[in-house]
Amino acid sequence: MIALIRFRFAAFVRSHRVFQPVLGVFVVLGLLYASGVPLGNELSSYADSAAILVPVFAWAARGLLDNEPDEQRMIARAAVGRGEQAGGLVAAFACNLLLAAFALVWPLLTGFAALPGADVLLIGALLHLLSVIGGTVLGALTSRPLLPSPAISLIALLGGYIGILVVGSGSVWVFPAMSWMRAANHGELTAHLPAIIASATLWSLAGLAAYGWLRRTRP
Amino acid sequence: MRVSELYFRYRRNDPWVLTEVALDLAPGSVIEVAGPNGTGKSTLLRLLAGLLQPTKGTISGRPALVGYAPERFPAAQPFTVAGYLRHMAAVRGLAPEVIEEWTARLRMDHLLGQRLPDLSKGSAHKVGLAQALFCSPGLLILDEPFAGLDQATRAEVALAVERLAADGGIVVASDHQGDLRGLPGVIRYEVRESRVWRREVEEAAEPLVTVSVRLPLSRAGLLTARLRAEGHEPLLDQDPALNQDPSFNPSSAQDHSLSPDHSLSREPLLGQEAE
Numbered sequence: 001m002i003a004l005i006r007f008r009f010a011a012f013v014r015s016h017r018v019f020q021p022v023l024g025v026f027v028v029l030g031l032l033y034a035s036g037v038p039l040g041n042e043l044s045s046y047a048d049s050a051a052i053l054v055p056v057f058a059w060a061a062r063g064l065l066d067n068e069p070d071e072q073r074m075i076a077r078a079a080v081g082r083g084e085q086a087g088g089l090v091a092a093f094a095c096n097l098l099l100a101a102f103a104l105v106w107p108l109l110t111g112f113a114a115l116p117g118a119d120v121l122l123i124g125a126l127l128h129l130l131s132v133i134g135g136t137v138l139g140a141l142t143s144r145p146l147l148p149s150p151a152i153s154l155i156a157l158l159g160g161y162i163g164i165l166v167v168g169s170g171s172v173w174v175f176p177a178m179s180w181m182r183a184a185n186h187g188e189l190t191a192h193l194p195a196i197i198a199s200a201t202l203w204s205l206a207g208l209a210a211y212g213w214l215r216r217t218r219p
Numbered sequence: 220m221r222v223s224e225l226y227f228r229y230r231r232n233d234p235w236v237l238t239e240v241a242l243d244l245a246p247g248s249v250i251e252v253a254g255p256n257g258t259g260k261s262t263l264l265r266l267l268a269g270l271l272q273p274t275k276g277t278i279s280g281r282p283a284l285v286g287y288a289p290e291r292f293p294a295a296q297p298f299t300v301a302g303y304l305r306h307m308a309a310v311r312g313l314a315p316e317v318i319e320e321w322t323a324r325l326r327m328d329h330l331l332g333q334r335l336p337d338l339s340k341g342s343a344h345k346v347g348l349a350q351a352l353f354c355s356p357g358l359l360i361l362d363e364p365f366a367g368l369d370q371a372t373r374a375e376v377a378l379a380v381e382r383l384a385a386d387g388g389i390v391v392a393s394d395h396q397g398d399l400r401g402l403p404g405v406i407r408y409e410v411r412e413s414r415v416w417r418r419e420v421e422e423a424a425e426p427l428v429t430v431s432v433r434l435p436l437s438r439a440g441l442l443t444a445r446l447r448a449e450g451h452e453p454l455l456d457q458d459p460a461l462n463q464d465p466s467f468n469p470s471s472a473q474d475h476s477l478s479p480d481h482s483l484s485r486e487p488l489l490g491q492e493a494e
């Protein structure tokens with residue numbers, strides 16, 4: 001499994017397709033932190049970055065999964081069985097963790113007026129982790145085995161994210177990217193955190209289950 | 220390995236690609252799957268390999284280790300041949316030494332440093348075969364394994380198939396070229412009209428011909444070995460002029476009967492001869 005993850009990661013990097021999401025992260029972070037973050041607003045900045053990066057993480061996951069030719073996926077499936085699916089997901093997740101680490105470190109170097117406390121860093125990391133998981137699942141659900149048309153896949157990816165933002169403004173029980181942004185901006189994030197974690201976990205698990213179920217008949 | 224009452228279609232409401240397929244694949248068997256293009260040969264192979272799930276019916280007793288060589292190797296990958304094979308060996312949990320063995324046998328050592336997208340069709344096909352063969356699978360699925368290969372490699376692949384079967388493996392290959400037909404005990408199936416039919420070897424009904432080849436004595440040994448590997452029965456005969464040459468010793472080349480020309484025949488003549 002480790003070897004398969006390494007293989008897919010290497011293919012993603014060597015094909016240079018990895019630069020697309022890296023560029024996406026650069027653009028988001030550049031815009032977000034261009035004018036600096038006033039003292040005390042670090043958590044809401046992290047919350048915004050985690051929510052805005054969801055489609056970039058989805059794009060990276062979809063790019064990594066679709067980078068593999070269909071016949072190569074068959075070869076991998078012959079070698080490791082259904083572990084091929086898990087291998088792809090873990091490789092995409094690992095790639096997104098690196099991008100998220102970058103998003104966490106960037107404002108510490110340029111953006112934040114002062115180094116925030118450990119609690120802000122911890123909650124920021126947690127929100128980015130939820131974002132990585134949600135983005136990876138969204139990317140997997142729009143990858144080529146499930147949506148062979150690139151146009152439909154891209155519309156589904158962006159539409160899915162916009163849907164999350166639009167519908168999620170009313171309830172925490174939609175994937176809670178909108179909820180954590182609003183709660184952080186109102187200084188209520190700590191109070192809402194358990195519901196946000198529960199909702200994000202439920203949606204991610206449901207997405208993973210759907211991916212596994214759909215891939216049974218779509219190798 | 221047993222296939223029972225298998226039905227397959229790609230999507231609901233699509234026409235069936237395969238219906239009522241029942242196969243019994245004993246260990247050590249070599250199965251050749253023939254049939255017109257687009258009738259479902261590759262689909263059948265993928266079902267057997269476990270890459271597709273039957274819509275109805277079951278496949279049971281599949282060996283744990285499956286080797287799969289696709290019809291078209293996916294060459295659009297950012298690796299060299301050596302890099303790709305190293306990754307694939309690692310995915311299979313194999314030591315890198317197996318790569319050398321198979322690249323030598325498939326005569327592709329000179330390709331190791333080349334990038335996959337730069338390979339010719341035949342060379343890329345060899346990479347696909349190498350990754351399927353080097354794990355010594357219990358079930359080997361080869362989709363058109365001989366297409367685009369040079370003669371020597373075709374003979375080597377046929378030999379590898381024969382050895383794998385002798386070790387108790389199951390080999391299933393779709394084959395338009397008929398390169399496997401020379402192997403003993405090959406079972407032939409034909410996919411036609413979404414059914415899989417057992418075909419008896421109908422060689423006897425076909426007229427037989429003798430193909431004569433004249434070539435320098437020094438190359439005769441290699442050619443007869445290749446032809447034998449492909450299942451033919453070459454007869455090595457010498458020119459009458461050479462009979463007087465005391466340096467020529469037919470038994471040192473090949474132990475075959477003599478006749479007035481260099482005739483390499485599959486069967487005794489049945490009245491037709493092609494030169």
